[in-house]
Amino acid sequence: MFTGIVTDIGKLIDTRPSTAGRRMTIATSYDTQAIDIGASICCSGACMTVIERGKRDDGKGWFSFDVSPESLDKTTLGTWEAGTPVNLERSLALGGELGGHLVTGHVDGVARLVSRDDEGDASRFTLEAPGELAKFIASKGSVALDGTSLTVNDVDGARFTVMLIPHSLSVTTWGERRAGDRINLEVDLMARYAARLMEFEGQSE
Structure with missing residues (x-):
């Protein structure tokens, strides 16, 4: 669950075919070492599951996720290419401030x-x-x-x-x-x- 309050603008740095559809990697200013594998991040409205994360030579963090064919078809993710800016929000922690409204990250x-x-x-x-x-x-x-x-x-x-x-x-x-x-x-x-x-x-x- 999310609030719709964007906390970082990430940048797509890699997109390639995967067995699940496409694997995408986003550069972010988040401390990715504090993000658990399996955590949910809202990426321009779509809830994605982190499957890898790390830190680049420039000090910025990165994380990767797989995008299913359904998500590629029903969202804008299928048109993303390297350099695309992405609104990011980490999932809402229990007891956290609800600054926007309840957002599921399931694009309609x-x-x-x-x-x-x-x-x-x-x-x-x-x-x-x-x-x-x-x-x-x-x-x-x-x-x-x-x-x-x-x-x-x-x-x-x-x-x-x-x-x-x-x-x-x-x-x-x-x-x-x-x-x-x-x-x-x-x-x-x-x-x-x-x-x-x-x-x-x-x-x-």
Whole structure:
């Protein structure tokens, strides 16, 4: 479980085929010696399991994980190449501060960034969700985009807007985002459960 508060911007330094799909290695400023093998790290919204970790000659840490064909198909990870910046968050420790909202790291689909409008030092982003996920996105509700917990401002059909302040733009990959980019989307967990409950109530009538 995660909070959607990005704590490092990593960089993909290697990607190659593996028996599990693809093996990816990310350079990070985390102290990787303090990360257990088998630990979960949210990588731009996708929960990945650490299978190797170490330290590079430049002092930066690195960790590797395998990406299944399903994850490659359902997320943006299949398009990543060496040099791709990645939002990182370590899993939430019991009793830790919940600064964003509860994020599982299970990507529901890929949204399209329609436009970016800079308003002073902040930026307003308009995105389009896959049609089947639009019903889970509500004005003033929460959404995780590339692993970043954000509040939805406005909703118009499958399109919705979020606003990022200068701090968020500087400590995440969002500062470099442009129209046409594909974004990993996880809808709010509570919205999904509420929709499922309403579905069952409708069937019982």
